[in-house]
Amino acid sequence: MATTALFFVFAGLAIACAISMVYHKNPLYSAISLIGVFVSLSVLYVTLAAPFIAAVQILIYAGAIMVLVVFVIMLLNMEEDKPLNRLRYLYAIGGGLGLILLVQTFFVFYAVMRAPKQAVNTEETIGKTMSIGTAMYTEYLLPVEIVGILLLMAIIGGVILVRKLSQPQMESMVERELERRHEGEDKDDYRIAL
């Protein structure tokens, strides 16, 4: 009973926050809505008896990734999106894709409803930290090590992309920027983000 209530409340909240995220033009509002989605999903993981994943979801997604995103939004001083002057066909593609995926969702829902039900064992302790920890260091040792290398590489990549430009690179960039603008025309607009 409690599970059902929780499911419907937080599922509704997740969908509402997701739609709000897509709808808002201001990137900061989108980011906050996305945090709302993450928190609702975390509660849903708890109803699915996965407490470790619920905690990690809050820690990593809401706590690390979204903080980074908000940081970057603030750093880049992003403004609201301007009204769309996009090519028409993009609307058609987006609408078509959305329709196909919705149909697919209903298909999956219908197929799973019709299949014979297997009783869910409510005593299982799969979601507990101990069982996840055990699995991580026995069956899933290799993926964990690969993730280690992946994270190392992401750090290296992130740093070399964002490091201050060295003098020759900066000079060539300035050179090219000057070439791009007509001489004397855009002198007042001359801004290069450093």
Place this chain on the structure above:
Amino acid sequence: MEPSLASYLALSGILFTIGAVGVIFKRNAIGMFMCIELMLNAVNLTFVAFSRYYADVTGQLFVFMVMSVAAAEAAVGLGIIISFFRNRVSVDVDDASILKN
């Protein structure tokens, strides 16, 4: 009455759809990135739901891997977006048209 497996799958499908449509309609790179994160979360929900159904820890371990990958991708992706911004004043995706479409 517990919410069945099918309800969780339906929810995750709807979230995935919203994310996919969002990627196409959003104009700014950070917005697109956030919609992709939404899609990945929808997939995570699917995995955890099946993991509960099968009483198998594989699904939840996979979710953990996906989260690590998403974190790495966020770091690199935001780095790329900052690098993109450094050379121009806006992150308006429609300005990215030097390379012909």
Place this chain on the structure above:
Amino acid sequence: MNTILLQNLVNPNVNLPIVLPEMIVALTGVIVMLYDSFVPRQRSVTGAISLIGLAISAFFLVSMWNDAPQTGWNGMIASDGLRLSFTIVFLLVSAVTILISSVWADNEDVPIGEYHALLLFATFGMMFMASGNDLVIIFLGLETLSIATYVMAGLRRGDLKSNESAMKYFILGSFASAFLLYGMALIYGATGSTNITEIALKVANPNFPALLLVGGAMMIVGFGFKVATVPFHVWTPDVYEGAPTPVTAFMAVGSKSAAFASFLRVFVLGFPLIAGVQASEFLHESWVTALSVMAILTMTVGNIAAILQDNVKRMLAYSSIAHAGYAMVGFIGAGMAKNMQQRDAAIAAVAFYMLTYAVTNLGAFAIVTLLGQKNDRRTAFEDYNGIGFRAPALAFTLSLFMLSLLGLPLTAGFMGKVMVFRPALEANNLLLTVMVIAAAVNTAISAYYYLRLIVVMFFRERTTDWLAPRIPTALTAALLITVLGVLYFGIFSDGVIEKFSKSSVGTVFKAGTRP
């Protein structure tokens, strides 16, 4: 408080020898990073360390060559014909890319130590895509490769085109990864396992047959993007044109081969045809038909679009799309194989095609890098006017590569195409035969733009001044390797094919038997 008794733990089945090649590549990456942190910007030293690491890894790989197919790490890693043949291709690609990048490092201000490390980690990811027998490993390998490539594409930080290319690649690549992951989730749901061999067994009586289909479709979308088949190819020309040319070479050859390896592993070995089971038959027929249609479209669109291009890098990008279409022909032939020998022969054919495609494309991109000058300023067709007789070595080599891409006999490209069309013809299926005919027609059409480059080089007048560039040693080495490769694989291909035709892990159920 729960306690764990030691004997209740599952044996992790740590099997270091089986992943030794990958570990060596990762270790070399770490060593390169460490060295670079103490003594920055030593192009030759970090390049040499990387090449030595790749060579040692290749040595250990070759020493595994004659072992029977085996799995390790609880079935997560498979060491079989598919893995060995594709991994050799990856190591070769990586080594030649390092040689080609020396030109780039000389002319521009590139953080070369980190670049080499990223390249090595990307190779690490590629190798796991080939050896992974579990959806988790394949996904992690794919993401390692992709993230490294996103960074490398944007490495020319002062260049707007490079930034744009990295951003487009990142957004579209992550979008496709999400689709792929959703497919993996549904397959896990339908079969209850992420291990490819177990999935192949479970296809006989899946828990949710409908989810198999949906999952398969999503995975085709995800993999289709990475392999750049139509309709998921739109990112390729822009990204390839904007990225620095050595990175384009790596993406065009390395990423594509790795995506093919895991695509093969999941679909041919994971979704076999089990006669008598309706779910399996329907699934098999669906994916074969879908991929056949995609292959025909890919070849056609790639070739026709390439005809219209004025920029050599974009032309090579569309040409690579078309080549992916040809490779799909072999892929589908492997899917329709009737017994294990045919299937293994078809997998070997696709690996061989990737090898010949790698050698040819790397050589072509090497010359484009050299002639493109700083920041790839000179990559339009006009910039190649009349250089034929002023730099004969370069021009003749480039012509050789164009002819090999076209598929002239005696070149590697020809043997690759022959090998790859054969399994499709042996299947005796109408759709497949139509596909092979389309491939032959497309090869004829592609002659236009390959020969156009040769004509432009030798028979057009040049209006501007041009000095033949000095060819650096590393690039000479790269060109030598690729030219030798093109000629060797064109003439002596049998030995290589035989080496590649080892059996793969996983069983195919013959028509008429049930598991």
